[in-house]
Amino acid sequence: MAEIVVDLAAVPPGTMKTVDLDGVEVVIANVGGECFAFGGICPHEGGSLGDGELHGTTVTCPWHGARFDIRTGAVIDGYTDEPVRVYDVAVDGDVVRIRTA
Ligand code: FES
Known part of the structure; x- marks a missing residue:
């Protein structure tokens, strides 16, 4: 299992952020x-x-x-x-944890 932890503040509602999860490009999106x-x-x-558009x-x-x-x-x-x-995504206080399932 791989995991990355990102500050929730780096992904405000309505935005996306691309991260590297163990060599794989993963996008985090905050929807409301x-x-x-x-x-x-x-x-x-x-x-x-x-780099695309997020709608809902x-x-x-x-x-x-x-x-x-x-x-x-x-x-x-x-x-x-x-x-x-x-x-898998979990918001944990001020951070977001992303894991391979
Ligand atoms: S590369 Fe995404 S639609 Fe063609």
Whole structure:
């Protein structure tokens, strides 16, 4: 199991932050105070999802616009059928802990 701890203040509500979790790009998203974490590389052609747009619990890839549900990693629509991985997230006081499941 790998874990990374990030200051909650670094991910204000409505924003995303890309972190390195044991060599893997992972995006933390804060949706109204609830945090989610998912793989940062779009399965289509490798766009950085952390540079995309976050609307509610949907992230849009900045390259070709594939959209994913960040709660489950499922594809909503776009050029891929492959979901992104999601990670366990726990808000612990002033920090967010992200773990491989
Ligand atoms: S790389 Fe993400 S939609 Fe093409």
